[in-house]
Amino acid sequence: MGERREKEPRIDFPPLVNGVDYLVSAVEHFDGNPTERNLKYAVLHLQAGVEVLLKSRLIIDDWKLVFSKIENADRESYRRGDFKSCTIADAVARLSRIGIDIPDDTREAITYLSRQRNRLQHFGLTDTSAAIEARAAEVLNFMLDFIREHLQPVVGEAEADHLADQMDVVRSRLHHIQSLVTARMRALAPELSRALWQTLHCPHCGQWSLVVDAEDATCLFCRAKQDRRELPLDYVAVVLNYGYRAFRKGEPYANICPECGEEALVNDVRVAAAPDAPQSFCFGCAEAFSDVDECTGCGLPFRSFTEEETLCRNCWDDIIARE
Numbered sequence: 001m002g003e004r005r006e007k008e009p010r011i012d013f014p015p016l017v018n019g020v021d022y023l024v025s026a027v028e029h030f031d032g033n034p035t036e037r038n039l040k041y042a043v044l045h046l047q048a049g050v051e052v053l054l055k056s057r058l059i060i061d062d063w064k065l066v067f068s069k070i071e072n073a074d075r076e077s078y079r080r081g082d083f084k085s086c087t088i089a090d091a092v093a094r095l096s097r098i099g100i101d102i103p104d105d106t107r108e109a110i111t112y113l114s115r116q117r118n119r120l121q122h123f124g125l126t127d128t129s130a131a132i133e134a135r136a137a138e139v140l141n142f143m144l145d146f147i148r149e150h151l152q153p154v155v156g157e158a159e160a161d162h163l164a165d166q167m168d169v170v171r172s173r174l175h176h177i178q179s180l181v182t183a184r185m186r187a188l189a190p191e192l193s194r195a196l197w198q199t200l201h202c203p204h205c206g207q208w209s210l211v212v213d214a215e216d217a218t219c220l221f222c223r224a225k226q227d228r229r230e231l232p233l234d235y236v237a238v239v240l241n242y243g244y245r246a247f248r249k250g251e252p253y254a255n256i257c258p259e260c261g262e263e264a265l266v267n268d269v270r271v272a273a274a275p276d277a278p279q280s281f282c283f284g285c286a287e288a289f290s291d292v293d294e295c296t297g298c299g300l301p302f303r304s305f306t307e308e309e310t311l312c313r314n315c316w317d318d319i320i321a322r323e
């Protein structure tokens with residue numbers, strides 16, 4: 001058990017026990033070679049556990065924070081449990097406002113699991129077990145730290161002990177899931193090192209294993225079906241965190257590529273060759289550009305070979321033709 005912060009008040013909070021129980025159930029469902037049914041319950045319980053635990057931390061800060069509309073929060077409906085609760089995405093944003101930041105990869109994995117949960121109800125499981133396990137491992141790792149740092153120190157002795165015991169169960173089984181992910185990535189390393197400028201973070205499994213070339217896009221890790229036309233949208237919505245809702249009315253999510261002319265150019269894409277330097281990446285011709293600017297004449301992306309260039313070739317040709 002970690003050290004306790006002595007100054008903070010201790011409270012009894014039964015939902016924590018419930019939330020942790022969901023996490024334990026989730027890892028149990030991942031055991032061995034999980035069947036599709038086990039994976040389904042693993043996703044549902046993991047999602048439920050994360051939701052209960054993140055919201056518990058908000059409630060400990062201020063019960064109003066779990067209302068969908070904070071301004072409508074009312075003590076009586078809270079006591080009866082009769083109110084519209086905030087979404088998981090809201091909970092993540094509100095936690096950050098009270099000083100608890102959730103890393104990008106974890107936030108992405110939580111969003112991914114929420115989508116899988118929603119899809120389960122209509123289509124059954126749509127992703128591979130490798131993708132689900134990799135995302136679950138990311139989330140569970142984070143939850144262990146979150147519970148230790150942000151929940152255990154503020155609950156009563158008995159509850160803190162219970163949390164510690166249950167976390168030991170989760171930790172031992174997580175170790176197994178994690179080692180599957182690591183072993184699989186290690187086995188793929190030689191193949192993945194061949195095209196580092198075309199290897200991206202996969203919107204399904206979250207690993208650096210999505211290889212995009214001019215003909216095909218395949219994630220070597222999860223083998224999730226990548227729809228070539230949908231891939232730029234998946235990348236923008238999931239990896240760049242814009243969500244799908246932003247594009248529901250047909251707003252463009254990709255630009256016109258200055259090389260191949262396809263509407264498949266996405267900014268801020270990271271490639272394995274230079275993970276810290278965002279590129280403009282075309283999902284059509286599979287090229288990464290670091291020299292693309294928006295033309296001040298027509299607004300289309302163009303390749304500027306010097307700092308001073310502000311106009312694309314077409315706009316220059318127009319000016320010259322007019323003279």
Ligand SMILES: [Zn+2]
Nearest residue numbers: 202205219222
């Ligand atoms: Zn993948």
Ligand SMILES: [Zn+2]
Nearest residue numbers: 257260282285
């Ligand atoms: Zn292109």
Ligand SMILES: [Zn+2]
Nearest residue numbers: 295298312315
């Ligand atoms: Zn132009």
